[in-house]
Amino acid sequence: MNTPALKDWPLWEVFVRSKQGLEHKHCGSLHAADAAQALHMARDVYTRRQEGVSIWVVPSVAITASNPDDKGELFDPAADKIYRHPTFYEIPEEVGHM
Amino acid sequence: MYTQAMDIPDESGKKLAAVSNAPSDQEAAFEARIDADGRIEPQDWMPEAYRKTLVRQISQHAHSEIVGMLPEGNWISRAPSLKRKAILIAKVQDEGGHGLYLYSAAETLGTSRDQMLEGLHSGKAKYSSIFNYPTLNWADVGVIGWLVDGAAIMNQVPLCRCSYGPYARAMVRVCKEESFHQRQGYEALLVMMKGTEEQRAMVQDAVNRYWWKCLAMFGPPDADSPHSAQGMRWGIKRISNDDLRQKFIDATVPQAKVLGVTLPDPELKWNEARGHYDYGQIDWAEFWNTVEGNGPCNKERLATRVKAHNDGQWVRDAAQAYARKQKERALKEAA
Ligand SMILES: [Fe+2]
Numbered sequence: 001m002n003t004p005a006l007k008d009w010p011l012w013e014v015f016v017r018s019k020q021g022l023e024h025k026h027c028g029s030l031h032a033a034d035a036a037q038a039l040h041m042a043r044d045v046y047t048r049r050q051e052g053v054s055i056w057v058v059p060s061v062a063i064t065a066s067n068p069d070d071k072g073e074l075f076d077p078a079a080d081k082i083y084r085h086p087t088f089y090e091i092p093e094e095v096g097h098m
Numbered sequence: 099m100y101t102q103a104m105d106i107p108d109e110s111g112k113k114l115a116a117v118s119n120a121p122s123d124q125e126a127a128f129e130a131r132i133d134a135d136g137r138i139e140p141q142d143w144m145p146e147a148y149r150k151t152l153v154r155q156i157s158q159h160a161h162s163e164i165v166g167m168l169p170e171g172n173w174i175s176r177a178p179s180l181k182r183k184a185i186l187i188a189k190v191q192d193e194g195g196h197g198l199y200l201y202s203a204a205e206t207l208g209t210s211r212d213q214m215l216e217g218l219h220s221g222k223a224k225y226s227s228i229f230n231y232p233t234l235n236w237a238d239v240g241v242i243g244w245l246v247d248g249a250a251i252m253n254q255v256p257l258c259r260c261s262y263g264p265y266a267r268a269m270v271r272v273c274k275e276e277s278f279h280q281r282q283g284y285e286a287l288l289v290m291m292k293g294t295e296e297q298r299a300m301v302q303d304a305v306n307r308y309w310w311k312c313l314a315m316f317g318p319p320d321a322d323s324p325h326s327a328q329g330m331r332w333g334i335k336r337i338s339n340d341d342l343r344q345k346f347i348d349a350t351v352p353q354a355k356v357l358g359v360t361l362p363d364p365e366l367k368w369n370e371a372r373g374h375y376d377y378g379q380i381d382w383a384e385f386w387n388t389v390e391g392n393g394p395c396n397k398e399r400l401a402t403r404v405k406a407h408n409d410g411q412w413v414r415d416a417a418q419a420y421a422r423k424q425k426e427r428a429l430k431e432a433a
Pocket residue numbers: 163192193196272276
């Protein structure tokens with residue numbers, strides 16, 4: 001069976017803001033011919049039960065992701081910088097909450 | 099593709115940095131992550147067999163969602179009230195959405211939507227056999243919600259903890275929506291049971307026809323499921339076919355009692371020692387016969403599906419042409 005059109009519909013990543021004041025969060029992807037259609041379909045697929053108040057769609061090809069092979073290089077160096085956390089510092093009890 | 103490394107809890111503290119390119123090291127890292135109940139993401143190295151198993155399972159699951167729209171879709175135009183019609187449309191629309199979540203998850207493994215649809219439409223790919231049975235009366239719609247979606251929920255809840263991230267996340271979304279499916283079906287049956295003698299008989303008839311088929315939905319007995327152990331090892335499958343089936347039966351018997359229907363199995367009875375209900379023999383010959391394409395509706399379902407796809411071709415073409423034109427116009431204006 002030949003379905004050339006579907007093959008040409010690019011993939012879009014969908015981000016939904018669940019309510020005012022919260023960030024947009026990635027929730028899935030879909031195929032659509034253009035941005036307007038992607039928005040329209042994202043509305044039908046991901047917000048049928050008031051799951052969102054705002055939607056972003058981004059062409060999947062526009063996203064650059066970090067390589068899992070670089071995970072060590074990228075993220076491990078932060079592991080020994082414990083002074084970046086508030087718990088590193090001892091404050092006298094009498095100071096109270098700080 | 100699901101874009102990785104965006105909303106994914108990663109297994110911090112787990113050392114994958116030392117992985118070299120030697121396949122055995124990668125395999126060891128994969129195994130270690132599986133053993134630690136970690137998640138595998140699309141860009142991670144994975145054994146070919148793991149990838150293939152997932153593509154098969156997720157695409158079959160996706161096909162089941164969209165073919166599953168057909169038996170119930172059959173009743174949309176004949177629903178007994180506007181309320182039931184709106185509910186049914188919402189449910190069938192949900193199933194289409196479930197198909198989309200799952201196709202997207204499968205695509206992260208390197209297969210395409212076209213390949214999967216081609217597999218379905220050519221008859222090469224399987225989908226849940228339950229949808230190859232007809233929906234003969236309105237009670238069938240209620241019974242599908244109560245029992246078929248009920249069995250699907252049993253199957254799907256453990257998949258929310260599947261080792262493959264995109265599949266697990268799709269299942270979380272699906273499970274959130276399934277509960278409405280089961281409840282609306284059960285409630286529709288409750289209403290019929292409060293009706294006339296004839297209506298009660300319709301419910302019982304639908305239960306009689308669907309009960310055994312629902313039990314078969316969990317797949318062959320553990321002893322006859324050679325791939326099951328590997329799936330468990332990989333964290334793709336979390337609970338065995340027989341255990342899921344038992345859970346479903348134990349949960350359903352009390353619901354049947356409240357509803358006031360009899361489950362058509364004379365051997366169905368509480369086993370005090372096991373702490374479970376015993377049940378009779380499932381007709382596996384019939385199950386396999388339907389899987390192989392000889393069920394009462396296999397041909398009709400596939401034909402309907404292919405026709406819908408072909409009838410939609412001009413819409414897809416038009417959307418594509420429109421997008422191209424818009425792009426050209428924007429370029430011209432910018433020039
Ligand atoms: Fe579903």
